[in-house]
Amino acid sequence: MKKQRLALLFACLLIIPAATASAQDFGIMESAETINQGNFKLRANPMFLFGKGFDSDVGVAAMLGYGFTPRFDLEGGVAIYDGVTFFGANGEYWVLKHAPIDFSIAFGLHRRVGDQTADYNGIDLTFLPGGHVSPNLEVYAGLDFAFEELGVPGNFKTVHLVPGLEYKLNDSIDLLAELGLGLNDSSRHYFSGGIAIYFR
Numbered sequence: 001m002k003k004q005r006l007a008l009l010f011a012c013l014l015i016i017p018a019a020t021a022s023a024q025d026f027g028i029m030e031s032a033e034t035i036n037q038g039n040f041k042l043r044a045n046p047m048f049l050f051g052k053g054f055d056s057d058v059g060v061a062a063m064l065g066y067g068f069t070p071r072f073d074l075e076g077g078v079a080i081y082d083g084v085t086f087f088g089a090n091g092e093y094w095v096l097k098h099a100p101i102d103f104s105i106a107f108g109l110h111r112r113v114g115d116q117t118a119d120y121n122g123i124d125l126t127f128l129p130g131g132h133v134s135p136n137l138e139v140y141a142g143l144d145f146a147f148e149e150l151g152v153p154g155n156f157k158t159v160h161l162v163p164g165l166e167y168k169l170n171d172s173i174d175l176l177a178e179l180g181l182g183l184n185d186s187s188r189h190y191f192s193g194g195i196a197i198y199f200r
Contacts, residue, residue, distance in 0.1 A: 025086040025110055025124070025146065026061040026079050027192045029176050031138040031166045032102035032130040034094045035067030035075075038200060045176065045194025047079065052188050057081065061192075071097060083116025090124060103129045112148065120156070122148040136168040144180070158187040172198050 027047060035041045042064055049057040059082075065075030076089035090108025108124035123146070130140030142162040149156060164178025173195065180190040 025112075025122075026063065026077060026088060027180060027190065028126060028128065028140075028142045028144055028162050028164065028178060029061075029063075029192060029194055030092075030128075030196070031140045031164075032094065032096075032104040032128045033138070034071060034092050034104065035065050035073040035198070037067045037070050039067050039198050040200070041065040041067075041073075041075070041196055041198050043075075043077075043176075043194060043196040045192045047081075048191045049188045050190070052182060052185065054188060059084075061086075061194075070094075081114075084112060084114040087111045087113075088122075088124065090126075092126075092128075101129050101131045103127075110146070120148040122146055138166045138168075140164050140166070140178075156186060157184070159183040160187055160190075166196075174198075 027045060029043060029045050044060070044062045047059040047061055049059070059079055061077060061079035063075045063077030065073050067073045071094040072091065074089065074091050079086040088108055088110030090106045092104050092106040094102065094104045096103040106124070106126040106128065110122045110124060112120040112122065125145045126142055128140055128142040130138055132138050140163070142164070144160040144162055146158045147156070159182070160180040161183055162178050162180045164176065167175045169175060175195055177193040178191070180192070182189050
């Protein structure tokens with residue numbers, strides 16, 4: 001019953017109205033571990049943007065992924081803000097597995113569209129170390145880059161240092177929270193908390 005209430009709470013967070021033209025995209029919202037082979041993952045998380053001289057804003061992201069091998073998964077999804085929508089996909093490879101510190105690299109592509117932005121293509125690159133501090137709790141600290149330019153990626157970029165945690169409620173549900181610290185002028189700070197549901 002508690003798990004159902006928690007899932008309902010996160011679902012309610014997703015309907016908060018969004019409002020920003022200078023949005024970040026999806027967040028990292030995962031540990032260095034990839035999706036188990038043969039499993040699907042559905043993730044949803046609100047994005048709370050703040051700092052860098054802009055008003056605080058809210059958006060929502062949702063991703064669907066699949067584990068292709070014990071070390072590789074693919075995810076695709078959408079992030080929605082007021083007047084700005086991101087569509088994207090990424091592949092993550094688990095480079096160091098079951099070491100004292102796990103480490104993965106994710107490479108992705110995204111498209112930004114909307115009536116409050118020009119249309120942009122983008123490239124995403126994430127370096128993600130992390131590890132277990134208990135059987136159910138993982139912590140991570142990602143370095144996340146996004147490159148954008150009208151037509152061809154390259155000029156505009158955001159850089160975030162992203163500490164976060166992933167807590168395993170059971171074999172099917174994880175809770176996640178992270179803080180994105182913008183490291184350059186074009187990078188808004190953000191906070192996100194969400195849920196990931198795994199199924200075959």
